[in-house]
Amino acid sequence: MSPMKIGFVLSLALLALVSVAEGGVSFKSLNRTLTVQAKIQASNATSGLAHVGTDHLVISWAFNSSFAGKDADYVNVKIRLCYAPVSQTDRGWRKTKDDLHKDKTCSKGIAKQKYVATGNTTTWRITKDVPGAIYFVRVYAVDALGTQLAFGQTTDKNKTTNLFEIVPISGRHASVDVAAAVFSVFSVGSLMGFLSLEAIKQRKLNGKAGQ
Ligand SMILES: *[C@@H]1O[C@H](CO)[C@@H](O)[C@H](O)[C@H]1NC(C)=O
Ligand SMILES: *[C@@H]1O[C@H](CO)[C@@H](O)[C@H](O)[C@H]1NC(C)=O
Ligand SMILES: *[C@@H]1O[C@H](CO)[C@@H](O)[C@H](O)[C@H]1NC(C)=O
Ligand SMILES: *[C@@H]1O[C@H](CO)[C@@H](O)[C@H](O)[C@H]1NC(C)=O
Ligand SMILES: *[C@@H]1O[C@H](CO)[C@@H](O)[C@H](O)[C@H]1NC(C)=O
Numbered sequence: 001m002s003p004m005k006i007g008f009v010l011s012l013a014l015l016a017l018v019s020v021a022e023g024g025v026s027f028k029s030l031n032r033t034l035t036v037q038a039k040i041q042a043s044n045a046t047s048g049l050a051h052v053g054t055d056h057l058v059i060s061w062a063f064n065s066s067f068a069g070k071d072a073d074y075v076n077v078k079i080r081l082c083y084a085p086v087s088q089t090d091r092g093w094r095k096t097k098d099d100l101h102k103d104k105t106c107s108k109g110i111a112k113q114k115y116v117a118t119g120n121t122t123t124w125r126i127t128k129d130v131p132g133a134i135y136f137v138r139v140y141a142v143d144a145l146g147t148q149l150a151f152g153q154t155t156d157k158n159k160t161t162n163l164f165e166i167v168p169i170s171g172r173h174a175s176v177d178v179a180a181a182v183f184s185v186f187s188v189g190s191l192m193g194f195l196s197l198e199a200i201k202q203r204k205l206n207g208k209a210g211q
Contacts, residue, residue, distance in 0.1 A: 034152025
């Protein structure tokens with residue numbers, strides 16, 4: 001082979017390596033081995049809302065001991081703020097992908113801590129760049145290179161329970177999101193209603209034609 005051909009083959013091999021390295025971990029392949037809790041620490045605790053700039057999230061995590069002995073490779077944990085499905089609707093840039101390199105669900109990092117089976121806590125003042133939305137908290141157990149090995153989160157698998165709302169500086173409530181989601185369900189509902197009305201009309205017409 002000429003040196004040029006060898007160079008070409010080498011760069012192809014390198015490219016293949018890079019693209020393999022770029023493929024991320026599949027979220028579905030991860031076990032839920034961590035327990036995670038998040039509490040809002042707010043000046044106005046009665047409202048149940050967390051305001052950026054002033055309020056805090058107190059996040060606690062620990063290894064769930066029913067998975068005894070499976071945490072030998074965990075080195076650190078990464079604590080992240082994640083959009084609930086209701087705040088992802090019609091927003092491609094927040095989309096959930098199973099490939100964690102492409103996933104945009106948990107784009108905001110909160111903290112990184114050393115992994116210990118007994119767990120730890122962090123108190124995070126919600127930064128002003130956080131958009132008003134409905135959220136949950138997820139914690140990834142990672143190895144020394146930062147590759148995800150397992151996770152835990154404050155919500156259930158379907159991401160519908162235990163969610164909380166963060167209010168941005170402008171005070172625009174995420175209930176607008178909820179309204180939008182309800183509205184789109186409503187539109188589908190009215191479209192279906194319309195279509196079935198059409199079908200009934202059509203059947204009546206056909207019936208008449210057959211008489
Ligand atoms: C998840 O748990 C199962 C059963 O304990 C184990 O066989 C599997 O290797 C674990 N997966 C990962 C990615 O650690
Ligand atoms: C710990 O894991 C077990 C088995 O998956 C699960 O049933 C239990 O709910 C978990 N505990 C917590 C506190 O998440
Ligand atoms: C606290 O929140 C409640 C409920 O949203 C509201 O009625 C009340 O005015 C708030 N208090 C202060 C001091 O902001
Ligand atoms: C908990 O985290 C804090 C800050 O990241 C750290 O200083 C402390 O040593 C940790 N505690 C344990 C038990 O690892
Ligand atoms: C989660 O969502 C799936 C699909 O929408 C549904 O079949 C399942 O019953 C839900 N599970 C829970 C616990 O809500």
